[in-house]
Amino acid sequence: MCGGRGTRLDAPVEKPLYEIGGRPMVDRVLEGVRPAVGTTYAVVSPHTPETAAHVDAPTIETPGEGYVADLERALSTVEQPVLTVAADLPLLTGSIVAGVVDAHERGSLSVSVPADLKRDLGVSADTTVESESGELAPTGLNVVGDGPERRLVLADERLAVNVNRPGDARIAEELL
Template identity: 60%
Template structure:
């Protein structure tokens, strides 16, 4: 799901294209899905995010929506594919293939993936939801009964919705991005 304006980020850049550690957020999500065992990936775009649409065109199949809000856009997207389907918000830059596969393994029918609000609080991540367990932006939609998968995984706990989330995501991504650079720090490597 990458059709949002990103008004809470107070930026001229569309939310999916907002850069975290010099990469658009949507690229992290796209890579995580490519690393997972997901069979097919679709970018769900709207008129609110024309640059995101152009950025992803040719790299993945695109489903265009009217941009009337998350629920309406999700409904349009679901009408275009067969269930079960994994839905992922474009604002999860910590996501990777392993955590996507964990969600797929745990899913029982339609599954809402949630993390403890206390984990988000401890990290300093924003949340616009109330309750002990809050949505992550990752769900499985199926024709079966609804279930909830509860996770303590930090990679699911950081949705970038506000400027404070940008700094948090960059700090948590630093070990991952540093390790991929030549001469970068790799876990267990003391540099000698």
């Protein structure tokens, strides 16, 4: 998913093209995803024309009306189950993705991290949910399929760093 405006990052480039460690985040995410899945698509919008031109993957065009609307549009064009990943996870690795794919049994799998991990790292935690295991933050890594949804909680700092703000980018650089 690489079609958002990235306004909180306040960068001179489209958010997916923002560089961490000298490489665009979208390239890092694609590198982490490709070893564990078959076909990869970059879900782009009118807000990310440079990203659409940059990526070395087929694209799915969405209207850019927001994450949920764009996700729904993208899901209508591919067969499920499908792994979805936000382009702002520059520390994602193939082993993390493979572990999530292996953990998926059926239905949907939502991957979260403990919200305290994000706070301890000093990265933004814009969205959190309460669960029986405590306060959790979604990571932007999910498997969407037909059937019941399950939550996988991973206390992995590489999944806790979504680059939404300049401070998040600094922390991603440090952890890289």
